[in-house]
Amino acid sequence: MTGEGRRAELAAALSDVNDRIGRACAAAGRPADEVTLVAVTKTYPASDVVLLTGLGVTDVGENKDQDAGPKAELARAEGATPRWHFIGQLQRNKARSVVRYADVVESADSVRLVEALARAAAGRSEPLDVLVQVSIDGDPARGGAAGDDLWRVSDSVAAADTLRLGGVMAVAPMDWDPDRAFATLRELSERLVITHPGASVISAGMSGDLEAAIRHGATHVRIGTSLLGMRNPLR
Numbered sequence: 001m002t003g004e005g006r007r008a009e010l011a012a013a014l015s016d017v018n019d020r021i022g023r024a025c026a027a028a029g030r031p032a033d034e035v036t037l038v039a040v041t042k043t044y045p046a047s048d049v050v051l052l053t054g055l056g057v058t059d060v061g062e063n064k065d066q067d068a069g070p071k072a073e074l075a076r077a078e079g080a081t082p083r084w085h086f087i088g089q090l091q092r093n094k095a096r097s098v099v100r101y102a103d104v105v106e107s108a109d110s111v112r113l114v115e116a117l118a119r120a121a122a123g124r125s126e127p128l129d130v131l132v133q134v135s136i137d138g139d140p141a142r143g144g145a146a147g148d149d150l151w152r153v154s155d156s157v158a159a160a161d162t163l164r165l166g167g168v169m170a171v172a173p174m175d176w177d178p179d180r181a182f183a184t185l186r187e188l189s190e191r192l193v194i195t196h197p198g199a200s201v202i203s204a205g206m207s208g209d210l211e212a213a214i215r216h217g218a219t220h221v222r223i224g225t226s227l228l229g230m231r232n233p234l235r
């Protein structure tokens, strides 16, 4: 496809997604500017990041360090400097690499990972924004802190000079009603904000469930498929 064709395709998809966000906010009685769209560009090329930022997208999400680093560099060379959100499971030995391009790490789920991020972020001019990923059903398989670990991980982020605790992130478990999942996340967020008043971000909602997430207070939705198209199932 030509660059122009792809640009038109992305523009139409972006307009549809923004309409969905707008309708969901209206239904929830929330102003639409309370919700930030994070375009999840994983498996798609840097050229799509350049097109999306040209269309007004401010935030992009990636889940693999080995793809995200080069993509951020290529996009920057084309003048595209969105806020980069790292949203995937992160090995401690990748912390040094991730802090070079990420503005936000959404997937902090252990004190040891937080310590590695805090050390790696020491050379940055700005603190690294960090969200604590919550495992809503307590199953650690897909990542996320459960039970009291959530508070331990949050406190460790807040205690690190080089990090800034932004709030929470979660993926709704496959076999849960999204309304129940996001209501649970919101309760956890409300508890977190009592001890960490600045940590009000709720990153929740993907292509299939953004309406439910916005109903339950999401401040960030992470949208891949509805914006960029189906991903290769092998990736």
Ligand SMILES: *Cc1c(COP(=O)(O)O)cnc(C)c1O
Pocket: 040, 042, 063, 087, 088, 171, 205, 206, 207, 208, 222, 223, 224, 225, 226
């Ligand atoms: C891939 C991914 C998304 C986007 O999912 P879509 O269903 O394609 O919108 C959101 N969050 C995380 C953590 C992801 O890995």
